[in-house]
Amino acid sequence: MRRASFALMLVASCLVLPRSAWAAEALTPAQIARQQIEAAASRDWPTLRSLYAPDVRYVDPNGEARGADATIATIERTLQPFGMVTVAIARVYEGRDYAVAEWTSSAINSAEITLADGSKVPPTDNEVNLSVVTIYDVKDGRIVSERSYYDALAMFGALGLLGD
DSSP: OOHHHHHHHHHHHHHHSSSSSOOOOOOOHHHHHHHHHHHTTTTTTHHHHHHHHEEEEETTTTTESSSHHHHHHHHHHHTTTEEEEEEEEEEEEOOSEEEEEEEEEEEEOSSEETTTTTTOOOOOEEEEEEEEEEEEETTTEEEEEEEEEHHHHHHHTTOOSSSO
8 A cells, every 4th residue: 555655656756847947958959059149148157158169170260169168268258358248149050960140149348359369449429330140050969169250350440440
């Protein structure tokens, strides 16, 4: 009798517990892409780290980074000259192991900019608006490759760094 009661209680608890309590849901590539964009914009480094595979390959108009630490450092350097960054995700396309996100970013340059040659430019207080496309390759629920495309020349123009 006790065995039957225990078995019934176990079955009943499985029926009333939410599914997430006994089986974690895997994120889709689109969900991972959305989380990556939002975590980067809000500088949520722990969440960003959790989304990347240890050997992630990251590419943007500034260059390439390999590994989660180098990728996060690259994103941190890119965002450093800007205060609050706002993003709007227009559309995310996905397949079994990839996502492609179209999104926009807006920020005001409120801190010094370090150029590729190491020279420093004081803050301009100019607003930068970018249209971005990012391609994510996902394996085992983590980003293994991320490639972002945007018009870097337009960004430097908006910052007033191209001259007259």
